[in-house]
Amino acid sequence: QQQVKQSPQSLIVQKGGISIINCAYENTAFDYFPWYQQFPGKGPALLIAIRPDVSEKKEGRFTISFNKSAKQFSLHIMDSQPGDSATYFCAASSNYQLIWGAGTKLIIKP
């Protein structure tokens, strides 16, 4: 019940395409869902986050879609660029703990 399942494990997208990464959770106590981006050799950094009172949040080319009834949320990267190549982690949080997904390695082919 405490897991956050992230898929796919790796993803290759052509430049200009849409990258989609999915996450699912079980614990209905989770009420904060961040996405972190990690470049090789660096620590992760917060990319975008959402609360369950909204179904979508957009920041530039990055959008989180949230489906509370299905307990799923996803990250969409529009017009994907080679500079977006990184590992992406979803996470889910309650007041007490933050549970991380396993990560998705995204490669954008020029």
Next chain:
Amino acid sequence: DSGVTQTPKHLITATGQRVTLRCSPRSGDLSVYWYQQSLDQGLQFLIQYYNGEERAKGNILERFSAQQFPDLHSELNLSSLELGDSALYFCASTVGATPYNEQFFGPGTRLTVL
């Protein structure tokens, strides 16, 4: 630059040894998290300290321990090292105690156990 510093950047040691990793949080942040990331693996949460007190514990081995000092820097002690402990160790800091706050990660310490 996140404002979180970690030393050393690299550490090479032998099995059975003990090492100490150091983390200085961003100015004003009271909370420090420690994570382990093995090669091409996800982030494994180890432990969290808030204002000097242990707040949450993850998958931290008994051979590992941590503390946060009055000046808020934190140290992660790894003892009786095994080959499998080779990994990147990150600390992250946040202003508050709860996971709702954005975590600012340091550059990591790469530990190699030979």
